[in-house]
Amino acid sequence: MKAVYFAWVRERIGKTEEEITLPQNIRTAGEVIDWLITRGEEYAYAFENPKVIRIALDRAHVKHDAPIKDAREIAFFPPMTGG
Amino acid sequence: MLRTIRVQHEDFDAALESAKLTKGRTDIGAVVTFAGLCRDEGGKLAALELEHYPGMAEEEMSRVVDQAIERWPLQGVTVIHRFGKIEPGAQIVLVVTASSHRVAAFEAATFLMDYLKTRAPFWKKEHHKDGTAGEWVEAKDVDDAAAARW
Numbered sequence: 001m002k003a004v005y006f007a008w009v010r011e012r013i014g015k016t017e018e019e020i021t022l023p024q025n026i027r028t029a030g031e032v033i034d035w036l037i038t039r040g041e042e043y044a045y046a047f048e049n050p051k052v053i054r055i056a057l058d059r060a061h062v063k064h065d066a067p068i069k070d071a072r073e074i075a076f077f078p079p080m081t082g083g
Numbered sequence: 084m085l086r087t088i089r090v091q092h093e094d095f096d097a098a099l100e101s102a103k104l105t106k107g108r109t110d111i112g113a114v115v116t117f118a119g120l121c122r123d124e125g126g127k128l129a130a131l132e133l134e135h136y137p138g139m140a141e142e143e144m145s146r147v148v149d150q151a152i153e154r155w156p157l158q159g160v161t162v163i164h165r166f167g168k169i170e171p172g173a174q175i176v177l178v179v180t181a182s183s184h185r186v187a188a189f190e191a192a193t194f195l196m197d198y199l200k201t202r203a204p205f206w207k208k209e210h211h212k213d214g215t216a217g218e219w220v221e222a223k224d225v226d227d228a229a230a231a232r233w
Contacts, residue, residue: 007134007206008219059139061202075136075204079222082133082164082205083119083176083196 001068003032005046006077009053012046022068029055030064032074046076054079085159085181088148090140092167095177104159104181111158113185115192117178123171129212131220133175135166136204147198151180154194155187162195164205194233201230 004017026035033050036043047053055062057071068074085104089095101116121131148160159181169175178195182188201222209217 004136006136006204007208056136056139056204059136059142061143075139077136077204078206078219080201080204081207081220081222082135082203083200083226 001071002073003036004073004075006075008078009046009076013042027067028064029057029062029066029068029074032068033064033076052078084152084157085161086148086152087161087163088141088144089163090135090137090144091163091165094165094174095163097174097177097179100161100163100177101179104161104179108158110183111181112183113188114179114181115185115188117176117192117196118174119176119196121169121171121173121175124209127211127213128171128209128217130168130170130210131175132168132208132210133166134206134208135164139204140164140166143203144199147195147202150198151191151195155180155182155191156184157182157187157191160191160195162199164199164203166205168210197226197230197233200226 002017003020005013010016026032033047037047054077056075058073097116097118101114105111105114144162148162157180161179163177165175178192180188180191207220211217
């Protein structure tokens, strides 16, 4: 699936997006964060406080316990500050 | 029901957008136009850089507009949000609501702004006048509380 990052999550990881292949045991959006953290210190830094991270699956907000199912795009970002 | 949602870098004309909702109609008794502007934060801010999630920004704004239309009797809604570098004094966001009566127009406009602030995928980064790297603007609890009251 495609992973996309925004704002300081993007800056800390150093990428705007990437293709990721998840291990089969990853079922929820939050578990993707746990797995990303194991991939390197830039991910550990971006997700050092996972609770504050917002997640979208196929461009819709979801909670961390939402199942990924067959989503094609997962996005990680800080709380929104538009308006 | 006129419904306009736009995400763009270019500035917008609030009076023109408002006029588009009312042109040729005689059933609208109230139009509320809200424009959000970039502050200079006491003179230290050179600009705000607005990052957004293309695609999701439009979709989420559309979902928020759908909720407003369900809750209030509106004849027209326009929501425009800008992205990119925006300097102090410039406009960032526009909400226009048109209804037969003022309460619906006022409430829907407030609801739209409260929800856009907490749900639309936009992030502001500060650029300081002294050239130092600015911080990402932090989300405020008061904005969450404002959205929660609806």
